[in-house]
Amino acid sequence: MLDKIGIAKRIAQELQNGWYVNLGIGIPTLVANYIPEGVDVEFQSENGILGMGPFPFDGEEDADLINAGKQTITALPGAVFFDSAMSFAMIRGQHVQLTVLGAMEVSQNGDIANWKIPGKMVKGMGGAMDLVASAENIIVAMMHTNRKGESKLLKKCSLPLTGVGCVKKIVTNLAVLEVTNKGFKLLERAPGVSVEEIQNATEGTLITEGDIPEMVL
C-alpha cells in the first residue's frame, strides 16, 4: 500500500518532457518533489505563476508570492506572473498539458466530485471546474477509500459534481486505474496489494485483464 508520498512518486512518472503542469492542493502538490531525472516540466499555479519553484528557505518567505493553496513559494529563473484571466486562458485554452487534482469521489465514466458536501461542507470549487472542463489529461490523486472505509471509486458519484466524463487516470494508495467506457481498468497494483483487495475497495465496475503488474517506484 502506498502513502501520500508514494502516490505522488507514481504520478511523477507520468510527467513528460516539455509539459506545463497544474498541480492541485494536497497530494498533487507533492508531485513536484519527484520529477524524474532528465524531464523538464514547468508548474503553473492558477493564482498567477508559471515556473513555480520549491518552498522558500525559512526567513525568505514573501507574502506576495504564493501558490493556489496559499502556500509561500519561490519563482524559478524564467518564471512569469500574470492575472487570473490570463491564467485561466492558459487552462481553458488547453495550453497546460496535465492537471493533477484530488477528489472525494470519481465515477467509472470519469465524473469527479471534490467541492461540496451538501449541508456539511462547502469550500467552493476554486479553479477545479475550469481545470477539469478543459484539461485534455487529468490524473486524480486520492486515497482509494474515505475515512469511513467506503469506496471513492463509484458507479455513480453521490456528491455534487465538479465535472462530467473528464477523469482519464486515477492513482490511489492501492492502484493505478484508467477510466474506460466499460469501467475502471486496473493497470497496476501498489506494492503488496492484491487484485482482490483492490476489487473489495472498488464499488464501480473493475476491469482486470491478465496479470496485473505491481508498480515500480
Add this chain to the structure above:
Amino acid sequence: MNKTVNNVEEATAGIKDGMTLMLGGFGLCGIPENSISELVKLNVTGLTCIANNAGVDDFGLGLLLQKRQIKKMISSYVGENDEFERQMLSGELEVDLIPQGSLAERCRAGGAGIPAFFTPAGYGTEVAEGKEVREFNGKPHILELALTADFAIVKAWKGDTAGNLIFKGTARNFNPMMAMAGTITIAEVEELVEVGELNPNEIHTPGIFVQRIFQGSGYEKRIEQRTVRTKS
C-alpha cells in the same frame, strides 16, 4: 490627469449600504487592506461583495463578515473561513459560488464591454443550472454573464498619480480585471509616484480604469500558509 485622493476616507466616499463591491486579492495575497479596514469603520451594510475568497476569520473580508456587513458573496473558494461557512450553512449569508476562471472572465468581460460568453467550466454541474447551454466544436458550453460593480477596490504595488498600476508577484491575481469592471475604481498602492516615474512598458493596469488612487500604509500582508524548507 490627477486621480490622487488624500486618504482612504476620501477614496471610499460614496460607498453606501446595499452596493455591489469588487475586491481584488487571492486569499490574503493582494487584498486592499486599508480600504477593507475603512469599510469596517464606515459600517456600511447589505453589501454584495465579489471577491475570489472571503478572507479568514479575523482578517480581510472576514472582518466585514464578522460585523454582518455582507449580504451576498460572489466567490470561487471560501474554505479558510469558519464564520463564512457558518453564515452560509445557516442561510444568513447568500452565496454564489462560481468557478474561478469564470469569475475572472466575468469581471474581465464586465470591464471590456462583453455582456456574456460561453465556457465549458461547470457544464453538467449545479453551476450550470438555469444557464443556457450551447455546443461548440462538439462540446457543451454554458453561458456566463459579465459582472460589474458600483465600486471596484484593488491593491497594487506601485502606482502613479494618473492611476497607472504595477502589481508584484502573485498579488496581481484578480486586481487588474476588477479594476476594469468598477463604475468607480479605487486603487490603494504601497508606493505612489509622480507621472513619468513608471516605465510605460511595465505598467499592468492603465490609469484609464482607475478613478481614485492613494498610498496606503501599515500593510500587514498576512501569510495564510507559511511553508518553508530548511537549508541542508
